[in-house]
Amino acid sequence: MSSDVLQMVRASAERIPIQPPKYKGLTWDHPRGYDALAEAARRVNAGRSEPLITWDKQPLEGFESAQITDLTARYDLVVLDHPHIGEAVAENCLIPLEEMFSAEQLADWEAESVGPSFRSYQWDGLHWALPLDVATQVAARRPDRIAIAPTSWDEIDEIAQSLPVALSLGGPHGFLNLISMAASEGVIVAGDEMLPDAVALPVLERLQRLARLAPQGTAEMNPIALLEAMGHSDEIALIPLVFAYVTYARAGHAPHAVAFSDTPRAPGGKGGVLGGTGVAFSRRCMPDAELRAHTAALLSRDTQRQLFPEFGGQPSARSAWTDPAVNAAWGNFYADTLETAEHALLRPRFDRFPAFTNAAASRIRLAVETGEDETRTFSDIRALWRESRASARGDLDDKRD
Numbered sequence: 001m002s003s004d005v006l007q008m009v010r011a012s013a014e015r016i017p018i019q020p021p022k023y024k025g026l027t028w029d030h031p032r033g034y035d036a037l038a039e040a041a042r043r044v045n046a047g048r049s050e051p052l053i054t055w056d057k058q059p060l061e062g063f064e065s066a067q068i069t070d071l072t073a074r075y076d077l078v079v080l081d082h083p084h085i086g087e088a089v090a091e092n093c094l095i096p097l098e099e100m101f102s103a104e105q106l107a108d109w110e111a112e113s114v115g116p117s118f119r120s121y122q123w124d125g126l127h128w129a130l131p132l133d134v135a136t137q138v139a140a141r142r143p144d145r146i147a148i149a150p151t152s153w154d155e156i157d158e159i160a161q162s163l164p165v166a167l168s169l170g171g172p173h174g175f176l177n178l179i180s181m182a183a184s185e186g187v188i189v190a191g192d193e194m195l196p197d198a199v200a201l202p203v204l205e206r207l208q209r210l211a212r213l214a215p216q217g218t219a220e221m222n223p224i225a226l227l228e229a230m231g232h233s234d235e236i237a238l239i240p241l242v243f244a245y246v247t248y249a250r251a252g253h254a255p256h257a258v259a260f261s262d263t264p265r266a267p268g269g270k271g272g273v274l275g276g277t278g279v280a281f282s283r284r285c286m287p288d289a290e291l292r293a294h295t296a297a298l299l300s301r302d303t304q305r306q307l308f309p310e311f312g313g314q315p316s317a318r319s320a321w322t323d324p325a326v327n328a329a330w331g332n333f334y335a336d337t338l339e340t341a342e343h344a345l346l347r348p349r350f351d352r353f354p355a356f357t358n359a360a361a362s363r364i365r366l367a368v369e370t371g372e373d374e375t376r377t378f379s380d381i382r383a384l385w386r387e388s389r390a391s392a393r394g395d396l397d398d399k400r401d
Helices: 003-015 031-045 060-065 068-074 082-091 103-112 153-160 173-183 197-213 223-232 289-298 301-310 324-329 333-342 353-370 374-391
Strands: 023-028 053-058 077-080 130-133 137-141 238-243 259-261 277-281
Touching: 023 031, 023 068, 023 277, 031 053, 031 130, 031 289, 031 301, 068 077, 068 082, 077 082, 082 353, 130 289, 137 173, 137 223, 137 333, 153 197, 153 238, 173 197, 173 238, 173 353, 197 353, 197 374, 223 238, 259 333, 277 289, 301 324, 324 333, 353 374
Parallel strands: 023 053, 023 077
Antiparallel strands: 077 277, 130 277, 137 238, 137 259
16 A cells, blocks of 8 residues: 555544544534634543544524524534524523533623623523624724724715725625614614614615615625625725624735724614624533533633634633733734624524514615615514514513513
């Protein structure tokens, strides 16, 4: 057998665990969602004949299309985002954290977490996931074209007259822009009305106006595609509201570094919509002391300040967001968006909300394409909202918070 073939056989053998892993996790297919978890698993598995844990990954859209019950039937740990918590609890497919960690430990994690990230996974008086990753809608710009971050929507309107300004309207993001802009004025989505006309209609009118000026083809792009375009071309100079990805803030990642900044908000208003992900334990999992310790270590200060930033993650711990070394390595991304993260808008989490969000966002894109009057658009969105609330299993956010 040739030396080349021997090397291939040895390399293949090294990639095959001696035994199947004790636990399997599922996360999303992006360096921010996978690399830090994979590295932490590599470290804990080193030297073991039976790996403690391995991670599979699937596209982010897969979490939106797959039933949470299907994912939790196949995996012990599942990385999810907080709007799915109401559905997951209704399906009884997760283990509450209170069954695995002490009240003191949970309180410590909550105190250390940025903004409402820890609270976002609380439902029915229990916690259902640990926040691994925090993102919020913030403003993204090319600093070589817009030196100073805009601080008001009037400034953004002015910039759009002379430079290409894109909106994040793909997937659920059109609707998230609507509730984020309303929250910046202190009006929170809730109740049968959802939002008052006096706030929602001007927001929809502004979205349509900016969309008419946006570069062609950007309306269907997701945040990653928009940031890719901004970093690799002159197609986009500003995105007023977009879920941030820290990798684009680092010099050398793309031809052009992207600068991120806080969203405009009035005194007492909220920041952009909270994003990010948490890790949950499925009902099929029987977590032993090692798995609980490994999962807890993911939220430790050292892991959050070192491993997660080093591998392109966006940590959930405030100590990482305020760390000078972390900010120096990542274009001051965390310091420049911390205020928005601390005051981020917590989305509704009731059962049926994710499906409603996609439907409402699709309705907004249709209105942008046709130039439809915002009154009719919002009337249809409100009807969808009421239908979703009426069919939800369990309570609604505004009845419990």
